[in-house]
Amino acid sequence: MDLRRIFTGMCTGAFVGFGVFTIWPSSLARWNWLGGWLAAGIIITTGWLVNHYASGMPNRGNGAWVDMALPIWLSALLGGTVILDPVNGLVRGAYGIFHGANTGAALMTIFLQLVGATLAGYLLYTMRRSDV
Amino acid sequence: MWTWQTVLTTIFGGLIFPLVIGLVWGKLADDYKSFGGVLAGFFIVGTIWLLNHGIGLMHEPQMSSSLPGPWSDMALAAFWGLFVADLIEGKKIDWEAIVSGLLGGVLGGLLLFAMV
Numbered sequence: 001m002d003l004r005r006i007f008t009g010m011c012t013g014a015f016v017g018f019g020v021f022t023i024w025p026s027s028l029a030r031w032n033w034l035g036g037w038l039a040a041g042i043i044i045t046t047g048w049l050v051n052h053y054a055s056g057m058p059n060r061g062n063g064a065w066v067d068m069a070l071p072i073w074l075s076a077l078l079g080g081t082v083i084l085d086p087v088n089g090l091v092r093g094a095y096g097i098f099h100g101a102n103t104g105a106a107l108m109t110i111f112l113q114l115v116g117a118t119l120a121g122y123l124l125y126t127m128r129r130s131d132v
Numbered sequence: 133m134w135t136w137q138t139v140l141t142t143i144f145g146g147l148i149f150p151l152v153i154g155l156v157w158g159k160l161a162d163d164y165k166s167f168g169g170v171l172a173g174f175f176i177v178g179t180i181w182l183l184n185h186g187i188g189l190m191h192e193p194q195m196s197s198s199l200p201g202p203w204s205d206m207a208l209a210a211f212w213g214l215f216v217a218d219l220i221e222g223k224k225i226d227w228e229a230i231v232s233g234l235l236g237g238v239l240g241g242l243l244l245f246a247m248v
Contacts, residue, residue, distance in 0.1 A: 006232040013236020018243040020205075024181075036186050040178030045170040053166050057233060063226025064218035066233050067153075069210035074237025076203040079244025090248050094201040098245040101201035105194035108134060109142060109204045113190065116146020117209035121216025123147075124154040128221065 005058040012056030016047030016068050017075025025093045026084035047072075077106070138191035145189035149180050149206050150213020181206070 023043045027035035051057045051068040059066055080101070081093035095101040153176055160168035184190045184206040194201060211233075219225070 001228055001231075006228055006235065009229065009232025010235035010239055013233055014239035014243060017237055017240025020207075021203075021240075021244055022247070033182060033186050036181055037174070037178040040181055041170070041174040044177045045173030048169045048173060049166060053161075053169055057236075058226075058228045060226050060229070062223060063229060064223040065214045066226060066229035067211045067214050068233070068236075069207035069214075070230075070233035071236030071240055073205045073207035073211060074234065075240030075244055076205050078202070078238060078241025079246075080201050081203060082244055082247045092248045094195065094203045095199050096202045096241055096245060098241060099199070099201070101199055102194065102197070103202060105197065106192070106202050106204045109190065109192050109194070110208065112139060112142040113146040113204060113206070113209045114212055116143040116148075117150050117211075117213035118216050119143075120147045120149070120151040120154070120209070120213035122220060123151055124213065124217035125220040127155065128217070 002058065009051075009057040012047075012050045013068060013071030014075070016043065016051060017071040019043040019047060020072050021076045021079070021081040021093075022084070025081045029083050029085050133193060134191065141189045142191045145184040145206060146209040146213075148189075149184065149209045150217075152176050152180060153210055154214055154217060 020043050024036065024039040027039040027042065029035070031038065047068055057066060057068055076094070076096065078096045078098050080096035080099060083091050083093045085091050097103055156176060157172045160172045162168070164171065190206055192204065195203065
């Protein structure tokens with residue numbers, strides 16, 4: 001365990017987690033669905049460059065890949081989302097567990113997302129095995 | 133309110149995101165280095181976001197309550213799908229990366245909590 005690497009990954013992970021759930025809902029509020037599409041280009045690409053291209057998150061070659069998606073998902077689950085509304089300024093979009101939002105209400109979504117992702121993981125494994 | 137239709141669309145939304153990332157992102161980054169990652173951000177995450185959250189393949193009934201949340205983003209599926217694919221392949225769990233990801237999520241959540 002290298003604490004400095006963990007601390008670096010924590011900061012770069014928090015950067016992308018915070019960035020996604022402020023920039024994304026704000027772009028959506030301003031430019032509708034095109035804003036949602038553009039938000040991926042604004043924040044996900046920058047986050048990927050920092051976390052994975054420049055290895056802010058300490059992934060190793062022989063370890064199972066931990067994507068920056070983990071801090072992204074957890075950020076909104078815990079802290080909710082924030083919108084820079086074109087008319088009303090900075091407003092809250094969603095509440096998180098830190099606000100006391102009802103965690104149980106999201107459990108079914110989380111479970112089904114994990115079911116789909118597990119299937120995808122298996123399909124990816126079989127695809128890689130059959131790669132020539 | 134959950135129906136078999138929303139169960140099906142949510143599972144499919146969770147399946148398609150890590151599958152496309154796993155199939156395409158690495159190839160783009162191999163071919164075009166950092167610019168490949170930028171292309172992938174737009175064309176994989178942007179486009180699948182439109183399907184999963186814009187149009188709503190992923191059902192999030194908790195968002196229509198008086199205290200909307202907590203939001204479970206499609207990012208969970210991206211992390212879990214890629215992680216599971218590597219685990220089945222026999223790779224080890226890298227705790228350093230996991231801990232830094234979890235701490236990053238907690239710090240990101242605190243920052244979002246502190247904003248408004």
